[in-house]
Amino acid sequence: MAERTGHPEQHHLEHHAALNETRVSSKQVYKGPFMTVNLDVVRLPDGKEATREYVVHAGAVMVIPLLDDGRVLLERQYRYATGKVMIEYPAGKLDPNEDELTCAKRELEEETGYTAREYIYLTRIHPIISYSTEFIDIYLARGLTAGEQKLDEGEFIETFTATVPEVSEWIRSGELSDVKTIIGTFWLEKFLSGTWAVPAPVEG
Known part of the structure; x- marks a missing residue:
């Protein structure tokens, strides 16, 4: 049913590309029946790298x-x-x-x-x-x-x-x-x- 949303988040990412972060690597650090947790390395808009921890949820x-x-x-x-x-x-x-x-x-x-x-x-x-x-x-x-x-x-x-x-x-x-x-x-x-x-x- 994603068509109803028109993927506005994708539009905003393209429109404000100067703010984007680019995934360099991704590692799953926890996996459970309800959710998983990833630890990614990303490249920031200024070229530096940082880590991002986030929950992967099915919706x-x-x-x-x-x-x-x-x-x-x-x-x-x-x-x-x-x-x-x-x-x-x-x-x-x-x-x-x-x-x-x-x-x-x-x-x-x-x-x-x-x-x-x-x-x-x-x-x-x-x-x-x-x-x-x-x-x-x-x-x-x-x-x-x-x-x-x-x-x-x-x-x-x-x-x-x-x-x-x-x-x-x-x-x-x-x-x-x-x-x-x-x-x-x-x-x-x-x-x-x-x-x-x-x-x-x-x-x-």
């Missing part, structure tokens, strides 16, 4: 499930790296050879039990540009039908609903600090206010 999706009554469906999940339970929209990593829309549908059903009549592609974000290749494609899901969760073994997720103003207040107060959920909520507010037109569904 992910996030779904904003919008209920017919205007509320949104959210999750609470303990995130070990932060040491706290976080409020998030459903999200997950792409499986090998899986396209983004298929992943969005799968993650929504597995984590919440819901299926959707239509999915609307919103945007692609790069949440950690300094040391990760990860991107997250954000979808809006409407026409929801409830079902049963299909959580993976060892996965513990609570689902709940909230109004968009409630979510916005949690963002303002810092109770909700997950960056993808914050960005998704800002997009949703633009659509609900009529400031931005809602794109056509990619399915439904």
Whole structure:
């Protein structure tokens, strides 16, 4: 589904070529089931060399499930790296050879039990540009039908609903600090206010 983004990052690299760094060598220093870590040597714009450590990530999706009554469906999940339970929209990593829309549908059903009549592609974000290749494609899901969760073994997720103003207040107060959920909520507010037109569904 990369065609939807038009590879803007490639355009910017070409347009601002004087800022480019060129890979000289690359070494994989860690490989795990979720990610790998590379250590590269790069040539800087002034000709000098430097090292770059970064996470290689397959990419992910996030779904904003919008209920017919205007509320949104959210999750609470303990995130070990932060040491706290976080409020998030459903999200997950792409499986090998899986396209983004298929992943969005799968993650929504597995984590919440819901299926959707239509999915609307919103945007692609790069949440950690300094040391990760990860991107997250954000979808809006409407026409929801409830079902049963299909959580993976060892996965513990609570689902709940909230109004968009409630979510916005949690963002303002810092109770909700997950960056993808914050960005998704800002997009949703633009659509609900009529400031931005809602794109056509990619399915439904």
